[in-house]
Amino acid sequence: MQITANNPELRSWISVAPDSEFPIQNLPFGIFETAQHGKRAGVRIGDFVLDLAQMAQFGYFDDLGFVASDFSQDYLNPMMRRGKLAVRALRNRISELLATANHSFRLNESQHVALLPVANVEMCLPVQIGDYTDFYSSKEHATNVGIMFRDPANALLPNWLWIPVGYHGRASSVIASGHPVVRPKGQIKPDDNAAPIFAASRQVDFELEMGFLTFDGKPIGESISTAEAEDYIFGLCLFNDWSARDIQKWEYVPLGPFLAKNFASSMSCWIVTLDALQPFACPTPAQDPEVLSYLQFEGNKSYDIHLEVAIEAPSCPEQVVSRSNFKYMYWNMAQQLAHHTVNGCNIRCGDLMGSGTISGPTPDSYGSMLELAWKGTKPIQMPDGSERRFIQDNDTVIMRGHCAQNGIKIGFGEVKSILLPAH
């Protein structure tokens, strides 16, 4: 089924600023809340949110297999459970309804109650996450970590170029943009102590990531190939995989990070569909050695998405500390999903897969404070003269992302969270 919603010639009868991240070619999905209706699924257009439950009640989606109750829910999952083709048809239909050529919705002004100014709603966690998996797919990031903590001459571990390394994360503590994060406490082992101490982390860090959300997969015991993988991907979000480096250092051998990561992970509220990102598909970096057959793929499976991270503090204006791009990732999402399921592991509607920290080739494109400040040796200068080696109490971390082409900008909004002092 064609993705007609991506037509670059389309314009909307709704006024959309020329530099908006949410033109008619984007149409991302999210969950918004109002005092009147509670939580509902919506689609963003310019500075408006389209209430999908109301649109369904008006009958606009009757022939597509959706009912209003698919959208008057706390999460997008009931809508997502209809599957890739149904959601594509839904987005195409919404595009038709919002396009200048439309008469039905455009001319029926009584129905414009379904368009709410985004300033009047509260955005919520969009998806009920089943399992959250985090990958480790940036070669630059893995190399930087290896240089800092292991052996500069053998920075990449032996399996890294063969395996899209991943591990399981915590779904319960994935929170929406805007939700504050509390500085975690935990066991830390100072180098000059024989025993660990219990203290608030002194090395709270962000990790610049993107996440993708899945549709229902195949039954347990079956695998998804790289060719099939994108059929199971609903869309992408910005993702800040908060990390406490001092807790991580003491706990992570041999079974991986646990409390260093699961105190919070923040995701952006608008899910940009993989369909909307198709015009920005690009080649994956060359992979050498040649990957095993189940990881081989055809076509453009990476995405050219500009990313940036900024820090602001109560007394200090925002400072951009990193500019990166999703296309730098060594392993693409199709390979990640093929790897994840090659042993028969099943994926479900609403699973979240994090990319791992996205670091680029230059020091100003690194995706964590650990790398940007190079283990504290190169502190980041802030506009007020202060320095940052890690994130300080009451700092706000903001991540943004967008694609741009032929004057069209497809954006993700932001994921923004303040770090509060430890309890």
Add this chain to the structure above:
Amino acid sequence: MQITANNPELRSWISVAPDSEFPIQNLPFGIFETAQHGKRAGVRIGDFVLDLAQMAQFGYFDDLGFVASDFSQDYLNPMMRRGKLAVRALRNRISELLATANHSFRLNESQHVALLPVANVEMCLPVQIGDYTDFYSSKEHATNVGIMFRDPANALLPNWLWIPVGYHGRASSVIASGHPVVRPKGQIKPDDNAAPIFAASRQVDFELEMGFLTFDGKPIGESISTAEAEDYIFGLCLFNDWSARDIQKWEYVPLGPFLAKNFASSMSCWIVTLDALQPFACPTPAQDPEVLSYLQFEGNKSYDIHLEVAIEAPSCPEQVVSRSNFKYMYWNMAQQLAHHTVNGCNIRCGDLMGSGTISGPTPDSYGSMLELAWKGTKPIQMPDGSERRFIQDNDTVIMRGHCAQNGIKIGFGEVKSILLPAH
């Protein structure tokens, strides 16, 4: 609130065999399915399942805050969401209704349709698992692994005696007893190869574990103390954390096991409440060095639960290969939960926490084939003359567990799964 259901003098008017694992002092919860009613919550008594939805319709739980729809569900979660005290009151009420002194239910024979022979129902996965965390809390197991794969002189890693080490597992692939497991394929790196190969695992293993299921916890950012921990534990199950050792060896550094574990984890179908296990609480093994303050606890927080693992094959009768006990665990559940939340990580209704492999002090009490056959050097002899270093295609692994005291036996039934050949 008193746990009256544990009174050792109680007898049921329902005939229960003297050696049954399901006397009136047990009353475990599960989800059963019938062609007539679909899935429902039930309680096991002897060889019967009590249909809680019907009992609610008869009005027996009206004053306890439960409604029939809490029980006519695919999972126990709606019932569990009522919380510890409500579920305790429910179990106490069921005990009254099934006790010899009862008149209401006992004498109302038309209501006995709520008692179904267990042979006539199909048992299902009891809980919709939110997050699954696996601990690594047996000192004997961690020591055995350290001796085999690292340094016999320093078998335990430096953090092991300080941290109840845990990591995140995969919830989607937790399956009920009886569900077959397919031998996983994946990357394996033969010692004499420069590159990994893609093949079916040759080292599929079981891990003898117990799991506990949680009630809803505190909001994100808050912690649960060791003193509070048991208020958040609903009950326990038997748990087989299937593992592919060859896949694990190649993938697990540095972020932990992933595809080596997430192809399947099998749990028993009856959840024995922590309330039912109170008479079997016992001291935790001495912990030296003294643990940090947030891990200190008072009272008996370990449980004396006899465990065994058997293997059977199509042409070979069952052979018990391990006899262990849950009380051997170095870290108890209260410590695990306090550790898990000390950084502010939130737990939710239906989270599953695995104990980690339960190995005892003697070689016949080890909880995995890896240890029992000592890395393949001491194969297990089977009754038909064959040997086992790991689990073979079409082998069935059976785990059982029970507590016994004063002639009363509280059992978990079994978790039983056949390993099918790779696709």
